[in-house]
Amino acid sequence: MQHIIDRFVKYITIDTQSDPNNPNFPSTEKQWDLANVLFKELKDIGMENVTLDDNCYIMATLPSNVDYKVPTIGFIAHIDTSPDYTGTNVKPQFHPNYNGEDIVLNKEENIVLSPSYFDDLLLYKGQTLITTDGTTLLGADDKAGIAEIVSAMEYLIQHPEIKHGEIRIGFTPDEEVGKGAHMFDVDKFGAEWAYTMDGSQVGELEYENFNAAGATVTINGKIVHPGYAKGKMINSMLIANEFIAALPQNEIPQETTGYEGFFHLHAMNGEVEKTVLEYIIRDHDMELYQGRKAQFQKIANDLNEKLGNNLIEVEINDQYFNMREKIEPVMHIVDIAEEAMKNVGVTPLIKAIRGGTDGSQLSYKGLPCPNIFAGGHNFHGRYEYIAAESLQLATDVIVNIAQLTAKKYK
Template sequence: MQHIIDRFISYVTIDTESDPNSDTTPSTEKQWDLANKLVEELKNIGMQDVTIDENAYVMATLPSNVNYKIPVIGFISHFDTSPDYSGANVKPQIISNYNGEDIVLNKEKNIILSPEYFDDLLLYKGQTLITTDGTTLLGADDKAGITEIVTAMEYLIKNPHIKHGEIRVAFTPDEEIGRGAHKFNVKKFGADWAYTMDGSQVGELEYENFNAAGVTIKIKGKSVHPGYAKGKMVNSLLIANQFLSLLPKREVPQLTEGYQGFFHFYKIKGDIELTEIKGIIRDHDRDKFDAKKELLAQITDDLKENYGDEAITVEVKDQYYNMREKIEPVMHIVEIAEEAMRKVNVDPIIKPIRGGTDGSQLSYMGLPCPNIFAGGHNFHGKYEYVPVESMQKAIDVIVKIAELTASKYMK
């Protein structure tokens, strides 16, 4: 288990935060640091055809060790971390034999990881947890996934008696800003199907995700001296508030779960003359997703009647779609993963992703790609943690998927 811990820590202590405001790939130069490290590590463990392209996409091959034809399968994780919280100077803490009580992440700042608030912690009593020090995120999303893929490949190389077909692995930049699959070369990757190791709780197996769109609202006003403003001033901040008040009150992240979609407006910046609002819309159901976009258009039209056609512009840009329609025709790839979990004593938790992964876009690019747990919790913030035993289970699942795929195509 120490081998897993050491590898994971070597990844998370490299800052790879992505930047949504950058137009380069990768979006931050520092992502190259881990990408290049992974290239060398893949070569050192014995992987073949190790490549890194001009956009920092890393790919490698584990050749088949059987003499019959098996579909080529892949495993994918991303190496960037979310810009929602700092990924610089990560100082992981190791909690051995977790006792089920509060964990003091940072005594000086009184930052506590408590099972009273994060009750999932109680699933891992007696296990080894890796946490933050309360000042950064951890980066288990998705460096736990990278750790699991590399370690599983290393295990298969060292244990050639485990029969498997050709396996391709890939590590991508910029997933956290929605671009992880944008420059992924599916043809070069050459797999029949793949799995992203990017889920959370041990056992998660997901082949449904949100339909997603980004929203930018710009509202123009007119600034006039407030003492002489009657009939003249148009306050864009107040129009922005009016716009948001016309959205469904309960269709927000904090009040939804399961298949329920939402509007989420997360940034507002402005003054009397110009206000800009940034947000997203999400829904698993395509018709409901489209209805949300139509509602934004209707609110815009209604407000334009009061404030003029030039007052409000709304840009809605689709980001990704529910991969379910691409996975259902090849459900055997989900069934193999489910069987693999059961064979290594993991109870599958099959549920929709309330988010997206590289796999959602890759599925529409011709690479069906369900998502498997990586083991971490509380992603994108200072309360992030991962049980080492969950990472070991993910490694076991990867190995078992490879083994099962080979056995199912044995002649």
């Protein structure tokens, strides 16, 4: 297991944070740093047809070692880390035989990872936890997935007695800013189906995700001297308050779970003359999702009618859709993953993603792509962690999926 831990640490100490405000592809030059490392490493372990294209997509092939036709399958992970929190100068800390108590990440800043707040920690008692030092994210999202895929391919190369069909692997940039699948060449990848290794808790197996939209609300006001503002000033920030208050107050991320959708105000910037609200709109059910978008627009329309002058402008853009529609016709690919987990002693936890993955967009591009656990928790922040044992379990699942697929088509 030390080999995969060392590989994971090598990846997380390379800063690959993406940038949502840069239209370039990839959005940050530093993503190339890990891409170039992976390009060489895949060649070194014996992968074939290793490519790194102009958009920072890495693909490689493990040829079939059976003499009958097996569908080509794929495994995919992303190289970037979230722009929500710094990934510069990551210093992982190791906690062997975790005892279920608080972990002091940073004594000087009194940053503590506690099971009283993050109760999932207790799932990993007795295991070796890898955490941050409290000043950066860890990068298990999704460098754990990369480490697991590379390690599984290396294991299959070193153990030719394990029979498998052709396997394609792909590593994408800019997943965290919603562009991970935009330039992905499905035809070039050439797999019949694939799995993203980008889930969290051990056992997660997901083939449903949110339908998602981004929405921008622009409110135009009018500034005049406050001493002479009677009947003249229009304060856009106060209108913004009205807009926010008109949305359902309990349909927000911190009040919802499971299949419940939400409206999430994630950024706002305002002055008297102009306020801009940035929202994301989410729901698993397509009819409810369309209803949420219509509700959002209606609030703006009603306020415009009340206030006059069409002060509020709304722009809503679909981002991705629920991949369930594309996975259900080929549910055998989920069944294979479920069986593989059971074969390595993992209890499958089949649930809907309260978010999205590259797999969602890839499924709509013709590559059905359920999501499998990578093992990390508390993504996108200083409290991120992973159990070393989870890295090995996910690697074992990949190997078993490859083996099972070959058996089923013999």
